Amino acid sequence: MVACDDDDTTDMEPDAPTIAEALNSTADLSTLDAAVAAVNGLEAQLLAANEITVFAPNNAAFEDALEAFDAADLNELVAAIGGVDNLETVLGYHVVADVVFAADLSNSQSLPTLAGQNLTVNVSGSSVSVTDVSGNTFNVVTADIEIENGVVHVIDGVLLPELPEEEVPTIADALENTEDLSLLNQAVAAVEGLGTTLLGQEAITVFAPSNDAFEAVLDAYGVGNFPDLVTELGGVEKLDSILGFHVVPATAFAADLPDGDETFTTLIGQDITVNKSADGVTVTDANGNTYNVEQADVEIANGVVHIIDGVLLPELTYPTISGAIGATPALETLGSAVALFDGLGAALEGYDNITIFAPTNDAFQQLLDEYGAETLDELAEKVGGLEVIETVLKYHVVADTAVFSHDLTDGDEITTLAGAMLTVGVNEAGVTLTDVDGITYNVTTPNVRVDNGVVHIIDGVLLPIDRPTLVEAAMENDLDSLLTAVTAVPELPETLLGEEAITVFAPTNEAFENALDEFEVETLAELIDALGSVEALGTVLGFHVVPAVAYAADLEEGPNTFTTLANQQITVTKTDGAVTVSDGSNPDRNVVMADVTIQNGVVHVIDGVLLPDLE
Structure with a gap:
């Protein structure tokens, strides 16, 4: 810099205003004043500087800048240049840390600014202009306004330094x-x-x-x-x-x-x-x-x-019920069962909203095994006809509502298309369903979306029939003597109820009366004495139970040998549809009522008591 006197010092007017006062009192610098005020601490920094030269854009200069940045006011301008930090850089670019009057400036002179970037001064005769790093040149319209610690030159444009590129978010x-x-x-x-x-x-x-x-x-x-x-x-x-x-x-x-x-x-x-x-x-x-x-x-x-303000929805496609079942190999038997009934599949797909609990192939096989059937047609014969099978299928359907797993709570009761209720269980492991028969099955694959509702795959076939226990069946079929005998043997009722699968050859009341006569006794207690013990009575009763399910239709023509719970064999003979049972020592006993279904098997009522070897 070139000093103004021989002592290389600048003598400022003692009564010169501060930079703050100069900006506040000069109407044409009001926008610059507002800009300086917008940068926290900048005014104090300028006041504290020993020597400064300020190239001060006038209001018209800021108006041009607003138009160039398509901003309506100073706030929008600040946003357009990248925020207050960039505004501070722009304003600092107008300040030189030295005192330079117009007479001290020379053509092509480079001046370092507070922004760390240089300005270029152009001098032509008495005219002075300033060029920024982008090549924009603006004129000094009023020079040499003295301030307490320097000088202000009013210019007709806003100088722009190189600003860091605004980081655009991903x-x-x-x-x-x-x-x-x-x-x-x-x-x-x-x-x-x-x-x-x-x-x-x-x-x-x-x-x-x-x-x-x-x-x-x-x-x-x-x-x-x-x-x-x-x-x-x-x-x-x-x-x-x-x-x-x-x-x-x-x-x-x-x-x-x-x-x-x-x-x-x-x-x-x-x-x-x-x-x-x-x-x-x-x-x-x-x-x-x-x-x-x-x-x-x-x-x-x-x-x-x-x-x-909304979520756009594309065309979302879902399979039909038949399409979902057909595309799932584990539901092949269910598909075959629905196909047995004309119009059932179409009726299910005709509901606007529907919930289907879909048993797997293994679930159907378990039911077939339980009833001793190999096909759905055979199963129909054993449970009372195709109408019963249709009722069973409808028991797996909730009409007019799509119930997803998150809609269910523990203890819910759901009315099915068959009219019977299902009871829902919800726990940490998932969702269970309990049928009228009291049997509980698991939802293994929930929430398979179909075009008119939802399918839940389950591991059992739900039954709308309240099948009796052995005890209940004995009471319903006038087998009081058998029930009395069974309850006389400790733990035998629990054993029979707890067996996974049983076939019971159940003597009638008259058969027990005949047995009392044969042993020349009048009461069950006397019969127990005649047999030798309660354990012996348990052996006799166990001799009437086979630990497997055997409906009449399952028996081959001719003799069939079965090992009983007493670990002794009986022979069951089928002749032209008639069935007899032999203990090997006494006359054959006739099956007078076949195929009484119970929860864990089947009961055949016989007209005599079978006697095992008790030695």
């Missing part, structure tokens, strides 16, 4: 840092790899539903969280489709949109319609739902985000 940053998109952020996180896909797109436009938009969808589905919403949608794949339907693989700022309707193809290959009018921008989905752009042009690294 889509991930935008979702994470925008409070009103927190639910969308959760949704994107629920779809594995979707965030990476969006980041990897060369150019995208995202129509981003607000939190209120997602809350409305949760309410519409009657759920309170994303996991339950995903369940009702039919899985994460469907959520992926919905989110992809909000993304166009091109960049379209609001200003880029033509007036009227414009069709855009989304990431999932389905179209949305965007309309721009004087009222704003709207987006219409595949179902004709129209939502508003509430906030446009949120710039991201590879495109733009527009925040909308």
Whole structure:
């Protein structure tokens, strides 16, 4: 710098104003005054400096800057240049840490500024101008306004230094840092790899539903969280489709949109319609739902985000009930059972909302084994006809409502299409169903979405028939003597009830009376004495029980040998449909009533008491 006197010092006017006073008192520097005030501590820094030269943009200079940055006021200008930190850099670029009057300036002189970047001074005769690093040149319109610690030169433009490029957020940053998109952020996180896909797109436009938009969808589905919403949608794949339907693989700022309707193809290959009018921008989905752009042009690294007030829904396809059953190998037998009844499948698919509890092949096989049947037709014969099978199938259907697993609570009772109730159990392991028969089965695969409801796969066939226990069957069929004898043997009732599968050859009351006569006794107590002990009576009764299920239809023509619970054999002979039982020592006993179904097997009523070897 060139000093103003021979002592290399600058003598300032003793009554000169401070920089603050100069800005406050000069009407044409009011915008600069406001800008300095917007940067915390800058005014104090300028006041404390030993020597400064300020190239001060006048109000007209700031008006030009507002227009250049398309800003309405100083606040918008600050935002446009990247914030208050950048404003401080811009203002510092107008300050030199030395006192330089106009007479001291020379052409092409480079002046270092507080911003760490240089200005270039141009002098032509009595005219002085200043050029910034971008090549913009502005004129000094009023020079040499002395201040307490330096000098001010008023200029007709705002000098711009090199500013750090504003870091544009990624889509991930935008979702994470925008409070009103927190639910969308959760949704994107629920779809594995979707965030990476969006980041990897060369150019995208995202129509981003607000939190209120997602809350409305949760309410519409009657759920309170994303996991339950995903369940009702039919899985994460469907959520992926919905989110992809909000993304166009091109960049379209609001200003880029033509007036009227414009069709855009989304990431999932389905179209949305965007309309721009004087009222704003709207987006219409595949179902004709129209939502508003509430906030446009949120710039991201590879495109733009527009925040909308609704969730766009694409065309989502689901299998029919028959399609879902047919596509699941484990439900082949169920499909065959439904096919036995004309119109049943169509009737199920005709409901707007439906819930089906679908037994697996293994579940049906277990039922076939229990009834000693090899086919569904044989099962029908044993349970009372095809009408019973149809009732059983309807017992697995809840009509007019789609009940997902999260809709169920422990102890719920559900009315089925058969009219009978199911009882729901809910625990940490999952969901169970208990039928009229008191048998409990597990939901092994919940929430298989179909086009008109939901299918839950279960591991048993639910029965709407309250099958009696052995004790109940004895009471219902006038087998009082047998029941009395069984209860006389400690733990025998529990043993018989606890057997997984049994066939009981049950003597009638008259048969027991005949046995008393043969032993020349009158009471059960006397019979026990005649047999030798209660244990012997237990052996006799166990001799009437085979630990397997054998309906009459299961017997081969001719003699059939079975080992009983007494570990001794009996011979059951089938002749032209008639069945007899032999203990090997006494006359054959006739089956007078066959196939009385009980919970764990079958009872055949016989007209005599079988006697094992008690030695």
